[in-house]
Amino acid sequence: MEKTLDPRFLRTRRLIMDAFLQLAMEKDFKEITIKDITSRATVNRATFYYHFFDKHDLLEKVLAEDVLQGVLSHVETEKALTVDIMQTIFNSLLQFHRSLANQCMRSYEAFTPKIEMIIKEELARVMRDFLKKKHEDWPYEKVELHSIKLSWTIYGISTKYVASGEQPNEEIIRELLEEMI
Template identity: 40%
Template sequence: MNPIAVIVGKVSKMSAKVGNLRHTRTRKSLIDAFIELASEKDFEKITVLDLTERASVNRATFYAHFQDKVDLIDAVISDSATSMLEKRTEERVQFNVQFLQQLVLAVCDYHQHLKGQCKRSYMSIAPLLKEKMLEALQLYLTKSLADIYTESERQLYVPIYAAILYEAGHLWGTEQVAYNSRELAERTAKLILPY
C-alpha cells in the first residue's frame, strides 16, 4: 500500500475523532449552560443569546446542534429519562414486581433530578417531562412484555402501565402523596401485578 495513502488515512481518522470530540464538548457545554440558567430563571425567559453567552459559543454553533431552546430541553429531558431507567433497572428487562418498582423509582429519580437542576423552570417544563418519560417507559414495558402478551395486548397494556408508573412518580415528585418513594413503588407495582 502507498505510504502516503496510509498517512492520509490516519490523519483523516484523527481529524474525524477530534471533530466528534469537539461536537460532543460543545453540545455538553450548551446543555450545562441550560441547566445553570434553568436554576436561575424561568424557562420562558431563557434566550438563545443567554445560552450562547453562558456556553461561550456563537449562535451559529448553537443552531448547528439544536433547532431552538425547546429542542435543547427536549434533548436534556430525553437523555435524563433514559439514563434514569437504565440506572435503576441495570438494563435488566423482566416484567415482574421488582422491575415495576424500579421503574417507579426511576420516575421519582427523574423528577427529583430535574427539579433540583431546573428549580425555577421545573413547573413550566413538566409537560415535556411527562412526554419523554412516558416514551421511555413504553419502550421498556414493550420489551418486558414481548414474550407475555400479543402485539395487540401490548398496544393496550403498555400505555396504561406506563401512565400508572409515570403518574405515581409525578405525584411523588410534586409532593402530592405522603409515601416515601419505596412505599410508593411497592404500592404502584401491586396495582399492576397484585399477586
C-alpha cells in the first residue's frame, strides 16, 4: 500500500497541519518552531521531517491542500467556465482571504507572499483546465497566458476588497467577469 493512502500517514499529517494552524493563530509565523509544532502535534521531530521539508513547506502544503480546497473544490467538477463559476470563485476567494486574515491575524502578513503564489498557481491551473476544454484549438502558450490573466485578475480584485474592508458591488464584479470571459 502506498504511504499516502495509509490512514496512519494521513492521520499524522493531519495532526501536524492542525497543530501548525493552531500555532499560527497564537504566534507570528517567524516565531513558530519545529519544536512547537511537534510538541503540539505530539509527534517527534523525525516524523515531522518525514512529512515536510521545513515549516515553509508545511505552510505551502496547508494552504494548497487544506485551506484552498474549500475555495476551488466545488468548481473543478463544472463543465465550462461561466460568469457564475467565476463569480463563485471570486466570492469563495474573498471569503477565504477574510477568514484567514481574521483567524490568523498575527501571521496573515507573513503568509501573504506564499498565499499569493499558491492561490495564483491553483487558480491558473483551474482556469487552464477550463480553457483547454473550451478552446481545444488554442496553442498551449495562449491557454497558459489567458489562465494567468484570469487568475491574477481575480486574485488582485479579491485582495483589494480584503485590504479596504469594503463589500464588492456584485453588479460591477459580474460585469468585469463577463468582460474577462
